[in-house]
Amino acid sequence: MDSKNLSLALIGADNTDKVVEILKNEGLWDSPKDWKPYGGEEGNYSVIGNQQACPENAFLENPINSTDAMFTRECKRLGIDPNDQNLTPRSMREASEKFFGIQDGQVTNLSFKERRLLAEDIGIMAKGVRGKNPTLSVFDRGEGQSPTNFEDTFLSLAKTNKIKQLFVQGKMNQGSTGCLRFCGEHHLKFILSRKDPKILASNESDEWGFTLVRKEPPSKGNRSSVYTYLAPGGKILSFPGQALSILPTKYPKTFGEDLEWGTFIQLYDYELAGYKTNICLDLADRLSALMPNPPYPYRFYERRTGYQAHTYERTMIGLTARLEEDRSKNVEPGFPVTGPMKVLGEKLCYKIYALNRSATKKRRYKKNEGVIFSYNGQSHGIELESFFTRKNVNMSYIKDSILVLVDCSHLSAAGFEDMFMPSRDRMPDTELVRAVKAQLETIISGHPALRKLREERKRQDVDAQLDNAKPLKEIYEKLIKQSPTLAKVMLKGFKLSNPFDVTGSTTKDFNGKKYPSYFRLIKR
Secondary structure (H helix, E strand, C coil), X not given: CCHHXXXXXXXXXXXXXXXXXXXXXXXXXXXXXXXXXXXXXXXXXXXXXXXCCCHHHHHHHHHHHHHHHHHHHHHHHCCCCCCCCCCCCCXXXXXXXXXXXXXXXXXXXXXXXXHHHHHCCEEEEEECCCCCCCEEEEEECCCCCCHHHHHHXXXXXXXXXXXXXXXXXXXXXXXXXXXXXXECCCXXXXXXXXXXXXXXXXXXXXXXXXXEEEEEXXXXXXXXCEEEEECHHHCCEEXXXXXXXXXXXXXXXXXXXXXXXXXXXXXXXXXXXXXXXXXXXXXXXXXXXXXXCCCCCEXXXXXXXXXXXXXXXXXXXXXXXXXXXXXXXXXXXXXCEXXXXXXXXXXXXXXXXXXXXXXXXXXXXXXXXXXXXXXXXXXXXXXXXXXXXCCCCCCHHHHHHEEEEEEXXXXXXXXXXXXXXXXXXXXXXXXXXXXXXXXXXXXXXHCHHHHHHHHHHHHHHHHHHHHHHHHHHHHHHHHHHHCHHHHHHHHHCCCCCCCCCCCCCCCCCCCCCCCCCCCCCCCC
């Protein structure tokens, strides 16, 4: 089949087996000459295999890249070089406001209609069979890339593509490769993109380009696996640029809306342990915790049949926005409380939420997170609830109800590197990290509002236990009134005999000595 139909067939496939079948029929699956090493390196597994440990953390890198693409598109549409730090925004918040009119870069400042409209340009869709690992698609109407640029963008590793761009998140140039580990048996990832015609350079193609990434196990003479991408004849497959009807339309239809330009990525049989429900529910909530304050909204689309749900679409606005909008129902009065932190010359800001008992029980806002460290709205490190059980914190009684967000967006470049890892899912044991956690311990343990809440919860639980004992007390009183014999036993008690028989024993006056006797051993 031609390139266009091949790309549409791969997009239509909703599991790994179908992809392999399609490529085998085309003679591409078992043809080594048609596959090139990802990043141009045979030893790319050392980089790709050392990414996020959790599938949801790894997956989030894809919509983050879509946000970057949206910002870069607007920057270029204004005729500004994204690398010109004198003209570009200094942060993602500034870019969000400058390019899309989001006041202060806060999604909470948008109306529901405005959020919905913006979110149509970044989407996350699930398809496949209910109860099994879904095939996840991530699409955007961002900058897009020409086929000739794939190797320097989507398929590059450790290059400096965004290192000078202050208003985007991605700087490590690892291409969201962490998700490959979780993409089914062969670790398959499909990439389709077309450059926005409004910013197309004279030397760039207007065509759609596409490829497929896979993992090849160690072969004879190789000690590790290698990731490769489809490039028959050494080139990215392409076809003429035109709108493709590959975006989700009304449920339960999977495709129907047009994508004119931008990027469409598909992750086959993505392993989401614990998140196999409607993605508009648990997965959306989880990603919202990992992206507590996104500079741009996303839209979720559930397109697997068999689910009975209130909705099959949802706009993700981040954990902070959810907490703020549901504050009266889920957050204790007087919270959140905020304050600045200055640690080893670095500036940070904390926000402490105390969830009420109902929200704590439902676990809608967090799984087991205690402290979330974010940079540009995305989580870069997490401390679990056990942080509050430390002796220096002493908040064990309400550990399930506390959620602390630490905004690290104002870290210096050196501070950022000391604070976070490129994988964004764990934190190093550095002097800065230890000092930040120590200051948090002091803030939380001594915070009057938290201490007051802790004591109130204890008192409420004691009162509840006493209330629970009242019915039993009333039963006893009624039984005693009705039964004189029982009353005699309960009120006067039984006369029990002494279990230790001391009759016939004699006692002598004890005449103690000032110094004790000696025990002398018979044998050495």
